[in-house]
Amino acid sequence: MALRIGIGGIHIECSTFTPHVTRDADFAVRRGDELLARYEFTGEGEAQWVPLVHARAVPGGPVAPDTYARLKDELVDRIRAAGPLDGLLFDIHGAMHVPGYEDVEADLAAAVRAAVGPACLISTATDLHGSVTEALVRQVDLITAHRLAPHEDEWITRERAARVLVSCLRHGIRPIKAWVRVPVLLPGEKTSTRDEPARGLWGSLAEVERTPGVLDAAIWVGYAWADEPRSSAAVVVSGTDERAVLGEAAKLAERYWAVRGQFTFVGPTGTAEEAIDAAVGSARKPFVISDSGDNPTAGGAGDVPFLLERLLARPEFKAGGLSAIYASIVDPDAVRACAASGAGTDVDISVGGRLDTRHGRPATVRGRVEALVDDPAGGLVAVVAAGGVRVIVTSRRKPYHLMADFARLGLDPHRADLVVVKIGYLEPELQRLAQGWMIALTPGGVDQDLLRLGHQRLTRPVYPFDAELSTPDLTPRLIS
Structure with missing residues (x-):
């Protein structure tokens, strides 16, 4: 029987320093054939792709709680109405902010997990400017991010998330993940993959993937304009071999930390x-x-x-x-x-x-x-x-x-x-x-001058907000 894989999510990044409020009218909401038409790879016949609902907005200020509630409820209701799903392509940005939530993507992922059930595999495609927490990673089975900034690989990322998901379902694999927070928070204009050290860091991920026992590797810059405890860089390596995913995640986190002072603006x-x-x-x-x-x-x-x-x-x-x-x-x-x-x-x-x-x-x-x-x-x-x-x-x-x-x-x-x-x-x-x-x-x-914005709620210490930093504990957490 063909695999049944749903597609849905909410995609936006939100500055907590922008007074604009993102409401229903700001989102482009797609359902049915219109949603499937965005994902060219769904026509390849490997699975039966089930369109749920996907909402995307131009980045802005925080999402109104009632808008978030309506979109979340619709996604959950459509998952339940769709019947049993083998997998879900959970297409999000990773830096949404809704007043009253410390980690709204983790809240959304928990609701989605409750709706699809424990057997369904969830593969998550995100922007590298998301803030990815342990709580979010625990709710999903696979999570990856763009490897280019500017995001010329945005659709390649979604297709990679879908391809790995299908492969895991075909071979009966339930991945394990190694997550580690890296206490660095930089703007995207200092971490463009056009320049070093970002070019080398993100460019190394394809090689990490070729490590036996590794399925995917991702690095997140974090979202610098959200004054949230979760805002920081992170690394996740997914795979089938505990030693491999822990080892590769540790190496990537240590490399990121070691070059934190080398990031400079991508232009004059x-x-x-x-x-x-x-x-x-x-x-x-x-x-x-x-x-x-x-x-x-x-x-x-x-x-x-x-x-x-x-x-x-x-x-x-x-x-x-x-x-x-x-x-x-x-x-x-x-x-x-x-x-x-x-x-x-x-x-x-x-x-x-x-x-x-x-x-x-x-x-x-x-x-x-x-x-x-x-x-x-x-x-x-x-x-x-x-x-x-x-x-x-x-x-x-x-x-x-x-x-x-x-x-x-x-x-x-x-x-x-x-x-x-x-x-x-x-x-x-x-x-x-x-x-x-x-x-x-x-x-x-x-x-771009983060220090003059007035962050108050970051998990400290974090570079460059704290001048004196001792070497942090970069031991990855194993999540299965």
Whole structure:
């Protein structure tokens, strides 16, 4: 008989320093054939794949408890309605935050385990920027993570989790796992696998997998912008041989700890003013600036106007001598004002500073409405030309990573002198676009300067929050 394997989960990372609240409308929820269509490998005929429910949202602030409860209940109800499952592909991020929960993924996993029963094998695919605890690992049978940052292997990770799950079911294997917490908490922009030491660490995992008795190996950076006791790096090695999984997990944890001081930003950094100076002075165009502190794909609100204000004030852009695209700032009221005025008209509007009031008040933008476009993700979007700056204002929080996102608005980033994007490290298309680049260390809910955010609840000591650290106990816990 064909194996019956369910697919479901909740996928989001949440900054506890971002006042935005993630609600039902923020999630793209897929069920049935629409859910299965996301997973190309389900058409290969190795199993009967049973779509449950999967919810995914752009990273942001904490998930409203009632939203979490509805999504959790639906997942559990659909598992029970599906009948007996041999396996479950549990597709999560690993850094969701819901007020009232210390470890919400462990809570979700426990509910899922209760619904599927003890015999069902659960294989979990996660982001390497999740915070993976012993409690979560105890509820699942396999857990793995991306090995690339940026996450060009996101779907490879899901397929690997599914492939190992099917193999275990076919061969009657119930894996054992070795988990170890590594007391290090760094932002993703310091742990990109484009550079050492992350490239070597994550690059070694495929070799670890070839160790006899090992099925999978994973390293998590942890999620730096959640003030939670669980926030830290972690290692899990899964397999069939106790000695092998414990030994490989210990070696990976020790390697991570040994190089903790070698992680540096993946690109040049500076203040907002220094980044704009670099763009103005660059002979190679377009120059790209990462407005990193308010990056919505890391959990920022997406409406902090700190860098925008400084850009609009610069005479080189104010007078139109240099051109820039600012992508983007969310403000539905400002978009409605642009729509009421109409394309081709002049407007004087306030933008941003409504969600994340801690890091800035609304900025004034005076210019001409060049475009009004309905966007599947951003809602109605306005492009306002203020001097040489094209300001993209969205109705909903939306990242701008792809050239198609700009083309939809009639903008060509290749023709601009400067492109400002609310992002951290550059996604591949932006990386290819950039002839020069700087990460602006701007304020916001995902500030790269972790020490100025004010974490209060971390499990201490943890690097780099504590200057004096003795060698921690990196002995893995065996979980079967």
